[in-house]
Amino acid sequence: MASVRVLVTRPAHDAAEWVRRLSEHGIAAEALPLIDIAPEPPSPALRAARQHLADYDAAMFVSGNAVTHFKLGSDQLFFETKSAVAQLDQARAAIKTRAWSPGPGTTAALLRAGWPAARVDAPAPDAGQFDSEALWARVAPQVHAGVRVLLVRGGDAEGRAAGRDWLRERLAEAAAQVDTVVVYRRRAPVLDGAQAQRARAAAADGTIWLFSSAEAIANLRQCLADVDWRAARALATHPRIGAAARAAGFGVVLDTRPSLDDVRASIESLA
Structure with a gap:
């Protein structure tokens, strides 16, 4: 070789x-x-998404970079506060937000960042493809009218949301409430x-x-x-x-x- x-x-x-x-x-x-990957500059929308993550039923991270840059600027794990450990454990148990991952790389990034494995949904390891379609096959039963989903994704060089909208379209068809936050920029x-x-x-x-x-x-x-x-x-x-x-x-x-x-x-x- x-x-x-x-x-x-x-x-x-x-x-x-x-x-x-x-x-x-x-x-x-x-x-x-x-x-070339660069972090999205701080903005009110990004701060709000970080602060209110636990208000969503699910957050879909399009890639490992989405996980990393959503947390960028903070050494804390997902959902962590400055509370005592006992209070933190209790708070984590009360949070029901699920993380949706399109594949193994994103799942690994979520686990490294402290997201509980029991609340991560992803295609099976032997899935034919790792993409939005394979993820939807796993998470569609969770979606109904009024479910709140945060899409955490990358943007183009100007910070405009970039990538496929296939999953957003499926969520819209199911009458879910969908918000999008751009956490990094992709450039040539x-x-x-x-x-x-x-x-x-x-x-x-x-x-x-x-x-x-x-x-x-x-x-x-x-x-x-x-x-x-x-x-x-x-x-x-x-x-x-x-x-x-x-x-x-x-x-x-x-x-x-x-x-x-x-x-x-x-x-x-x-x-």
């Missing part, structure tokens, strides 16, 4: 973790972040000379591009608009991402589930 190189295109923090995990399994991986990266050179080489040298977002593919095309991708190879962690890679001109695109074991097996199949 050492002869095969993999470019991990997730945001920098996530990419570093994936590089570490792949390297532990003998895969020569390196990071080339194609999405500025590739330095070495990064641009590496990306150009990876278009034709057999490197495997690991894509977990169609936005990363769009940013790559924006950064290197003159590159021909017909000789490039890619792994995509969702069929929609695979479709974006094919539309961008990648010659070989393999769809894979986003778990480490599935990604490893897919890399091995392309080696």
Whole structure:
């Protein structure tokens, strides 16, 4: 496997973790972040969402970054106060807010942040996909008229809510009350000379591009608009991402589930 190189295109923090995990399994991986993540500046809406989290029946976090940036600026765990430990435990027991997670990465971030595992809803570990559709299959029975749901998500470079509205549409159809809060911004990266050179080489040298977002593919095309991708190879962690890679001109695109074991097996199949 050492002869095969993999470019991990997730945001920098996530990419570093994936590089570490792949390297532990003998895969020569390196990071080339194609999405830049920045915290949303403080705002009354963000402060209100943090302060009134327990007023919601459920909070849907679109990603691990959503969890991290929702808590940014506070060292406290979810729902913590300055109360004594006994009072804190009692308060936690009284809070009924459920966390909705689209996949294992978000679930892990919630647990690290102190959200009780018994109040996290997510697709089964062996689900065919980790996305809004798989999550909805799990949480739809919780939703009825008047249920309050907070969508915690990312925004574009100007802070406008970005991403799919599929889950919001299902909630609206069920007459749920839905609020949205943007907690981070997703921006196109500025590739330095070495990064641009590496990306150009990876278009034709057999490197495997690991894509977990169609936005990363769009940013790559924006950064290197003159590159021909017909000789490039890619792994995509969702069929929609695979479709974006094919539309961008990648010659070989393999769809894979986003778990480490599935990604490893897919890399091995392309080696």
